Amino acid sequence: MSGQDYRQLRDAFGAFMTGVTVVTTLDDDGAPIGFTANSFSSVSLDPPLLLVSLAKTSRNFQHFAAAKSFAVNILAEHQKAISNTFGRPVADRFSGIDWRTEQSGAPILPEVSAWFDCRMERVIDAGDHAIMLGRIEAFDANNEPGLGYYRGTYFTPAKSGVAAAGGPAVLVSAILEQDGRVLLVERNDGALSLPEARAARSGTSTALGELIAASGLEASPGFIYAVYEDPDEGKQHIAFLCPSSNGQPKQGHFHALTPDTLHRVADEALRTMLTRLADESRLGNFGVYFGNQRSGQVRRVAQE
Structure with missing residues (x-):
């Protein structure tokens, strides 16, 4: 080379x-x-x-x-x-x-x-x-x-809200991406959402691995894409962006992040995150979001 x-x-x-x-x-x-x-x-x-x-x-x-x-x-x-x-x-x-x-x-x-x-x-x-x-x-x-x-720089998860020992319940979401589309599952009310699971004592990595295995897809664990608190529900959300190369999903379907698709995402915080993903995918310049379900900041990790 x-x-x-x-x-x-x-x-x-x-x-x-x-x-x-x-x-x-x-x-x-x-x-x-x-x-x-x-x-x-x-x-x-x-x-x-x-x-x-x-x-x-x-x-x-x-x-x-x-x-x-x-x-x-x-x-x-x-x-x-x-x-x-x-x-x-x-x-x-x-x-x-x-x-x-x-x-x-x-x-x-x-x-x-x-x-x-x-x-x-x-x-x-x-x-x-x-x-x-x-x-x-x-x-x-x-x-x-x-x-x-x-990406060549230090990352301090607890100061950014990733570590929440003794804090709110931690929900792990998998953004399973394939050919520019994202796997979304349909809730009982017809709204679209990401595959998610509650992180037990075994931690977020185990929960993410279980989500990937349950999807039926071949995917890498990826990296943290968003971390945000929802104090109204007493939860902390951690979303991982996980590239998927092969396989058909056992549940849900891959969707292009078009306005019609995003309109079907009822959760406002999730809809905002997926809208950002659609924009960043076009630019090829990803960041990590930290904050709460309403406001926060996106950090270009490589520039910290």
């Missing part, structure tokens, strides 16, 4: 909204080392496995590739500075950080949302990166909202 192709591929990867982690271990001299990564994923519950990838060009690559253990620290919403420090070529990234250790000796950072202490299971060659597969030996988590990353 050309340099432009690489840039476009990187931008495409950036469309996936992730969390931010700092991966740590000790070098041969016992000194702490670490790097910022959003290429982190859970792999298995039984056995408990996770993975994170590291560029072979990293100055820490040889140390991590030879390490017997490492830790993954999921940064909290207020820890942008730590992310920036571990993402730059700083001489002592641990300066001023009161880190500690658990079973493996890998550094655990303070005030993180969660941490995982791992034994190195395997290092897998993967092109210009290596995948570190870790077996989780110990872990902990709290209710501190995590720091997000999307």
